[in-house]
Every structure is written in structure tokens, then in C-alpha cells.
Amino acid sequence: MGVKERQEREREAVARSILDAARDLFVAEGYQHVSIRKIADRIEYSPAAIYSYFPSKDDIFFALAEEGFRLLVESAQAAPDDDTDLLTAIRRPFLSLYRFSRTHPEYFALMFVDRSVPRIIRDWERFDFVRDMKLRISQIIQKAIAAGIFPPETDPHAVFGILSGAVVGPGVMQLCSRLAPGDDADALARDTLEAALTGLRAGFPITFRPSQCEDTSAGQ
Amino acid sequence: MGVKERQEREREAVARSILDAARDLFVAEGYQHVSIRKIADRIEYSPAAIYSYFPSKDDIFFALAEEGFRLLVESAQAAPDDDTDLLTAIRRPFLSLYRFSRTHPEYFALMFVDRSVPRIIRDWERFDFVRDMKLRISQIIQKAIAAGIFPPETDPHAVFGILSGAVVGPGVMQLCSRLAPGDDADALARDTLEAALTGLRAGFPITFRPSQCEDTSAGQ
DNA sequence: CTTATAGAGTGAACGGTGTTCACAACTATA
């Protein structure tokens, strides 16, 4: 009597094989060079069949972007949070973001710089695991503020935004090969992060007021 | 007897009209949505005709990228260099770069983040006016180092790279709409730049050793 | 003034793209 269930399982298996094929192709060649026909070839279905699993090519890459965010969060959490000093704990996720841009350039491009897949993040609801990570990092920053590592009255969310910006810049420049030929992008990323971090600790009038992602836990 | 000259002028006029049409289209709709056929339509030529003026679509956008760099350098030089204090003079070109990303987003995308036009900068030789600007800015930074605004032994080219990175990050995040809906990208860019600048002045061990763009003037 | 020539511009085509749709084929239910 598990007929419906089996059918559903089969459907899901095909959907997954589409995503797998798409991922393989796009990790190897980039979004631009993945076509529906190539995916169809690889899974031995007709191109049209894919459209009964995903409404458009973009939706396949929305799914892959979500996969990318999971990968990112995973690798950012690989190391422990607490047993090291606060500054190191703060550096870690941002360096991790930069490293992600090098180890998974195509994912990074899809998630952060590609404009051909417009509005890759439609439903931030589906990305609550990203918001969770953001909150966790902000809490560490908050702890650092309390510990006097940053000036009091510093907004932890602003720190998050600024350090992200500091690390995304070099990442994108490297990804898009906009650096001078011999430049060491890794060192640049490290230094830009370190400069921003040092500057934040030294203190200056911060004007950036991030739109707090509405905290589900009341108060705090 | 000026027949050859007239013909050459006419050729150049058509080439220019192709670039104009391409620019209009791509400023309005982005590189992705500009097709040879649309350009051809607009200038009332057949698509094939364009290929006797530019060897490929990419070459049209190489030309537009160069135009973009000229625009950028222009706007970065609009204000005077000297009569203000050194810190302001240092901030200016980087804020200018960020502002450029807002006022000319499609140019900025083409010049810095678009990967669909691979290796947009083939001949850095043709972009010596960019190198000139870079050198001029580095010299101001050098002056600031001499004036004790930065720690001694600071590499002005590293400062240039770091401040660029600090400003490109927010620019790209805004361009690719990867910021949270309510976030003020302008403030983020200002603050990231200011954080990096403050950090550089406070001093930390810089590891980034930029590949000096070979200075034509011997010594110095 | 006529003819030959070089060059610009064209239409049609090639192989590619994302997407749609009528239809065939198979499966599960009654």
C-alpha cells in the first residue's frame, strides 16, 4: 500500500539526481556553462523532463545556493567556538568565509556575486540556519564588547557587517581575477580583515545601523 | 583626395554608434541582456555587420570597460588632491570608487564583478591611466606615512590594496543585492573603509606584499 | 565614359540556449 510513498521517493530521487548532475557540472564549469540539455544528457532524460521537477533553470540553482549556504555554515562551524580567545573566535568565521570563496569558488559566486540568477535569496525563511549562524557570531562579538575588546556601545551587528564586507571584497576581487597578477589574495584578505578588526577596536564613529534581523527570542 | 580619410571617419562613426548603442542597452539592462541583434536593431544594421567592426561581442564590452575606467578615473580626480588634509585626500578616491559602484552599477559590474566576460583586462598596457591614478594615490599615502599618519615601514601599495578591498566588498554586496533588505550600503562602505583606515593607522603586522606595478621612473 | 576591383552590408544558416506543449506510454485504481 506504500505506492504513493514509493512514487514520492522515486520523484525525489530523480530530483536529487538532477541537482547532483547540475552541481557536478557547475562546480566544474560554472553556472554560465551549465545548460538544461547538458543536465538532461547526464541523467539520461529529455530536457523537457527536468521541467516537471523544477519550474526553471534558476530554481535548480536556488536549490544549489541553499546547498552552498549549508556547506558554508558547516565549514564555519567545523572548529569549536569557545575554548580559544575571543578575538580568534571572531576572526574564524570571516576567514572561513574567505576560505570558502577559494575552496568553493563556484558556490561562492552563485551565493554572493552572480547577478545572472536574480535575487538568489527569495525566501530568507528557508535560510534560518544562516540567520542562526549570524546570531551566534554576533553573540560572540557581544561577549567581546562586554570584555572590553571593542569600545562599549559598539553594535555587534555592525561589526558583523563591516568584517563581512572586509573579507568579501578581496574574495570577489580574487574570484573575478581583478587583482594584479602576482597579488596574494589570501594575504590581502587576512590584512583587510585585520585592518578592519583593529580599526573597530581602536574605535571610530560607526554610522552603519544594520536592519536587525528580527530576533525570535523576545527581549535580549 | 581625402577619400580614404573620409572612409576611415565613417568607419569610426559606425564603430562609435555600435559602442553607443551597446552602452545604452547595457547601462539600462546589464551585459547579460544585451544581444548583438538588439545592438544591430538599434543602429539599423544587420547583426553580421557588427562583426566587421568588432571581432566578438566581448570586444565591444572590453571597449566599454575601458570607457568605464576612464569615467572612474575622471570622477576620482574631479576634486583637488592637495589643499585638504592628507587623510581626507586618502579617503576620497576610495569613497569615489564606492560611489561609482552606485552611480554606474553596470559599468562597475563589467569592470569588477562580471565573470561572463572573461579576463576583461587583457592588456593592462591600455590602462596606463589607471596605473597612473594608482601611483598618484600611492604617493599621497607615502606622504601620509612620512607625515606619521601611518606607522613607518608601512607599504603604501598594501594600504591601497586593503582600502580597495574594504570598499569593494560593500559595493559588490549592494550591487548583487546580497545585503539584508534594510541595510544602508553607503554607511557600510563608509564604515568598512574607516575601520580599515583606522586599523592601518593603529598598526598591525601587514602580510600583504603587492606585486609592485613596475615603476617606469627609475629609482624611487 | 566604361570597366574592374575592393569593401561594406546582407540573408541565411549553424549550433547552441531556456522553455512549452501536444501526445505517447506506462502505472495504479476501480
Add this chain to the structure above:
DNA sequence: TATAGTTGTGAACACCGTTCACTCTATAAG
């Protein structure tokens, strides 16, 4: 066994960048 419903397909549409054989025209030569 007949019926309903789902799944996959082939063909097509409207695009894309690019190429090529061709025409036509304006110039130069005779």
C-alpha cells in the same frame, strides 16, 4: 479489463553568438 492519472518525449518556438557566400555600391584605372 477498462479507466484515470502520471511521467517522459519529440518537436517546436523564440532567442542567442557567429560565420559565410553573396550582392551592391563607390572608388580607381583604363
